[in-house]
Amino acid sequence: MHKKFDHKTIEKKWQKRWRDEKVYEVANDHKGKKKRYILTEYPYPSGNLHIGHWYAFAVPDILVRAKRMQGEHVMYPVGFDSFGLPAENAAIKNKLDPKKWTYENIDRMTAQLESMGNSYDWSRAVRTSDPDYYRWTQWLFLQLFKNNLAYRGTSMVNWCPLCKTVLANEQVVGGKCERCGSEVEHREMPQWLLRITDYADRLIDDLDALNWPEPIKESQRNWIGRSEGINIDYTIVGSDEVLTCFTTTPVNFGASFIVIAPEHPLTAKLTTKENEETAKTYTEASAKKNEMERTGQKEKTGVFTGSYAINHVTGEHMPIWIADFVLKDVGTGAVQGCPGHDKRDFQFAKKYGISIRRVVVGPDNDTSDIVSEDQVVEKGTQGRMINSGFLDGVDFADAMEKTKDYFESKGWGKRVVRYKLRDWSVGRQRYWGCPIPIVYDPEGLPHAVPDEHLPWLLPEDVDFTPTGEPPLAKSEALKKRTVEIFGEGWTPEVETLDTFVDSSWYFLRYTDPKNTEVFATTEAQGAWMPIDAYFGGAEHTTMHLLYARFVQKVLCDMGLATVPEPFTVRVNRGLVLGPDGNKMSKSKGNVIDPDEQVSRLGADTVKIYLAFMGPYGEVTNYPWDMGGIAGTRRFLERVHGLGAHVHENEPRDVTSLLHRTVDKVTRDIEHFKFNTAISAMMIFINAAEKDGLSEESYKTFLKLLAPFAPHLAEELWETAGESFSIHQATWPLADKSLLTEETATIAVQINGKARGTIEVSADTEEESAMDIAKAHKHIAGYLDGKTITRVVYVPGKILNIIVR
C-alpha cells in the first residue's frame, strides 16, 4: 500500500528545500559547463497571477530543468516590468499611490510565482521601477541622446479634449474616448524619438542568421518594410511649387492623377478657391479618423484640389486630389495613381472619371483597354510594358531600373530607399514611468542630466489626474531640484519613457543585476549572451522584439555589448482561453483562477496539464478543459503508485519501451513539443503498470518526469532512497540498440488503399514481402484474378500493389 498523493505537503516541503539550498541560483562562472540562458518575457505586475502567466512561465521551466539535468549551466531569471499605465489608471480611479499599488502587486505575484515551483534564480530579479534599475534606463537614453539617436521631433497622437490626455488606440472606441466618451482628436505633438530607422537595414539583414521561425522573421521584414523606388518631382501648372511623389513601380506612362494626404503641407496652396469649401470639410472629417479607419475603408474617397501636375513622360496634366487613405508620414505623403496597374487606383479613377490607360500586359496577353477591375495587372504578376514609350516591350521586372536611370538622367527624380518603419516615439505624458533625464536651459535647448545625478528620481509630490499637462509638470520638487542643480531658468523634461525602453535591455541586466558601476559588464554579458531561447507572446513579434534588437545593436556599436543579436531562438506561444472557448474575462465569468487549481490539484498537475494541452511554440488558443486537467491529475496519481509495480524481472518489451521513451522525451523537449513527450510517458506507464518494471527503470522514469512534475518526482526520488536532488541528477541516455523493434508491421495497399498489414523484419526484400502478402488471406482476395502491373515497396513502411 502506498500513501495518498498529498500535493500540498510535497510542494511546501520541496519548495522550501530548493530555496534554502539555492539549488537554482547560478554564478557567472560556468565551471566548464556549457552555458544556457533561457528567458521568458517578464510580467507586468497587474495584480494577480492568471493562468496565462502559468502557461508562460511554468511550461518553459520543463526545458530549463531538462537542460540542467543534461549537464548545462542554465540561467532562468525572472523580474517585473513594473512601470506602466495600469498603475496610473488604478491610481486615478481609486485615488491610490501607483508605487504602492505596483509594489503590493509585485509582492503578491512573487508569492504566486514561487508556488509554481519553477527553477528561477530569484537572486537576479529586476524591477524596472526600482531606481537602481531605471538609473540605467536613463543612462541608456542618454547614450542615445549623446550619439544623436534620440531627438525632438513630432508624431501624431489620439487626443481626448475632455480628459486632456493622449490615448492609446486601445482606449479609443469607435472614435470616442473609452473613459469619457468625447470625440477623439488627432493631433501632432512634439515628441522624443529614437532613430531606429537608422538601423532598418541591419535589422532586416541580420534576421537571416537567426534561428527564429520564418513567419516571425517575415513579420519583422514586413514591418520594417524596405522598398526601393524613386522620388519624382512634379511641376504644378501655374505654380512654382514642386510636388514630390514616391513610387516603386515603372508605370509613369499610365499615371493619370496624383493623390496627396489631407495634412500635406501643400494641400492648402494647391487647393483653388472654388474647391476650398469641399477640401476643408473633407480634411476636417479625416482628422477625426485614425490610421486604420483611413486606410482600411473599402471604398476610397477624395476631393479634387483644382490643380494639375505635369506628367514628365506623357506631358499630360494630372489632376491633384486630396484623399485620406494617403498618410502624411508615409513616403512623401503624395502618390501618383495608375489605374491600369493598381486596383485601388482603378476604383478611384472610375469613381471620379479619371482616365485609365493600360501600361502592363499580363500573362493572358490581353492588350485591350481596361474597363473592369479584373483586367488590372497588379504588381507582383509577370508581364511586359506597353503604351510606355522607351519601355515598350521591356519585362515589367526590369522596367523599374530603366525608369530610375531615365528619370535621374533627366533630373526629374532620384533613387530613394524608404521604410514603413517609423522612428520610435518614446515620450509619454504620464506619471508612472522612467523620467526622461533631460533638462532645458533658459533658451529651451535640451541637455543631458549628468551621470552623477542619476538616478534622476521620479518625484512623489505629483497629482496625476489628467489636466492636459504632463503630471511631472506639476511637481514643485522636480522644478526645485532642477534649479538647484543647473541654475535659475533651467526647467526639467516632464515626460516619462515608453515602457518598451525599460524592456529593451532588461535581459542584459539579469547577467549583472547588482552592479552599481555599469548596467552590465561585458564580462557578465559575455558569460550569458546571446539568449539561447526567448519565450513570449506573439503580440510582441514586431515591436518589443525589434526595439530590443535595436538597442542591442546600438550598445554593440558602442562596444558596450558583446553580441549584435540578443535572441538566438525565439518561441511564440498561444493563449489559454476560458472553458467556453472565449478569452478569459471577468465580465464573461469564465476566468480560471490558477491558485484555486493549484490548491485543489497541485502545481505539478497544472503544469503538466498546460504542457499537455497542445504544442508549445504554435500560436494556437486552447480552451481550458476541467475534465482534461482531471485526467492529468489521474496520470500523476498513477505515477505516485508506480513504485508498487517494481519487481525483479522486467519484460524486455518494457525495457525497450523505456529506452524509446527516453529518446522521444529528450527529442520532444528540444523542440518544445512537451505534449507528445507527456503522451510518451503515459504510454510507458500504461505498459509498466501492466507488465511491471525494474527498480532501475523506475528511477530512470522518475528522471524523465522530473522537469514536468518537479515536486512529485523529487518526493518519489527520496522515497526510492536516492539523495537530494533529482534535479541535480544526470539525465538518462537511451541505449540505441534497444530503440528499434525487430519486426515491423507494414501496411499493404492494393491500388493505394490499405487492405491489411503484414509482420516483416526491417530488412525483408520486396520479393519475400510479396510472398507474405500473397499468403495473407484477406489481401490475397484482392489479388485473385487480377494482373499485378506494378509494386511499390518501401522497406519498413509500405507495400503498395497496383493491379488491373
Added chain:
RNA sequence: GCCCGGGUGGCGGAACUGGUAUACGCGUACGACUCAAAAUCGUAUGUCGCAAGGCAUGUGGGUUCGAUUCCCACCCCGGGCACCA
C-alpha cells in the same frame, strides 16, 4: 484594408523526410466492484452500413503508385497594425 498564423472525431490534439489518418488524454456508452453513489478497474467509441464495403483531415481542382503533408484557387477563424504590455 495590410501583414502573420490556423482549419483533422463530440472536445484538446497525434501522424518522422509524401507511406496503415485519428497516438495520448478528455468525454460518452456498457460492464465489474458497491446496499447505493463517488472513486477505481475492464471493454467499446470517426462516420454510414446487419455485413461486405463505402465515405472522411475547411471547400474545389492539380501533381503522385500513394497527399493532413507539395502546387493553384476559394471560404472561414485567430493575432498584429506603432501611447495596453
